[in-house]
Amino acid sequence: MKNIVLVHGAWADGSGWQGVHDILTARGYSVSIVQNPVTSLADDVAAVDRVLARQDGPALLVGHSYGGVVITEAGNAANVAGLVYVAAFAPDVGESVSSLIGGGEPPPVQPSEDGFLFFDPKVFPQAFAQDVAPKQAAFMATTQVPPAAAAFEARISQAAWKTQRSWYVLAKDDRIIPPAAQRQMAMRAEAAIIEVPAGHAVYVSQPQAVADAIEVAARAVDR
Numbered sequence: 001m002k003n004i005v006l007v008h009g010a011w012a013d014g015s016g017w018q019g020v021h022d023i024l025t026a027r028g029y030s031v032s033i034v035q036n037p038v039t040s041l042a043d044d045v046a047a048v049d050r051v052l053a054r055q056d057g058p059a060l061l062v063g064h065s066y067g068g069v070v071i072t073e074a075g076n077a078a079n080v081a082g083l084v085y086v087a088a089f090a091p092d093v094g095e096s097v098s099s100l101i102g103g104g105e106p107p108p109v110q111p112s113e114d115g116f117l118f119f120d121p122k123v124f125p126q127a128f129a130q131d132v133a134p135k136q137a138a139f140m141a142t143t144q145v146p147p148a149a150a151a152f153e154a155r156i157s158q159a160a161w162k163t164q165r166s167w168y169v170l171a172k173d174d175r176i177i178p179p180a181a182q183r184q185m186a187m188r189a190e191a192a193i194i195e196v197p198a199g200h201a202v203y204v205s206q207p208q209a210v211a212d213a214i215e216v217a218a219r220a221v222d223r
Helices: 014-026 041-053 067-074 124-128 134-142 149-153 179-188 207-221
Strands: 003-007 030-034 059-064 080-086 109-111 117-119 166-171 192-196
Touching (some): 003 067, 014 207, 030 041, 041 149, 059 067, 059 207, 067 080, 080 207, 117 124, 166 179, 192 207
Parallel strands (some): 003 030, 003 059
């Protein structure tokens, strides 16, 4: 099982996976990166489906943050061999990002008139990427991809973790999704938990640890 499909979340794009991509590629994996439009959950699931259809065999589906919602909805595709959540939402049927953060402190977003959510760039570096190099974190804030509010409101219709083997990379210093909430979702999904001392952008700040976790999953589903 050599195919890995990486799915980014909100306020990011696929380029954030470069470190993980390079490590896994050097180890002989075939790595594909989905560029989510983040215009709606349906559009993002369709983007994942297109990339899955291009694989030449079973694939491990990996999602960060909101990308966890996407892989939860898309993860029952015939060629998905397992799921890896990276500091990600792992919703159950009928849940959404909005419902999962209900009652908690929402991110400092600045809505546009047409329904998209910009993350306050002054807050972004220390909230989203506090352990990323300052210049890189500032650039990530500048190049952020605002999601549609509708994507956060969309409720999933199927929870792939109920039928797929799952792993969860828990970011212990996350300031976006509280570590306790990550643990609760991971345990509900009966996912194998791998803890990493990192912030929300763990896939950027700790690519080695994330790549190692993905490889653990890949080897497990290959047995």
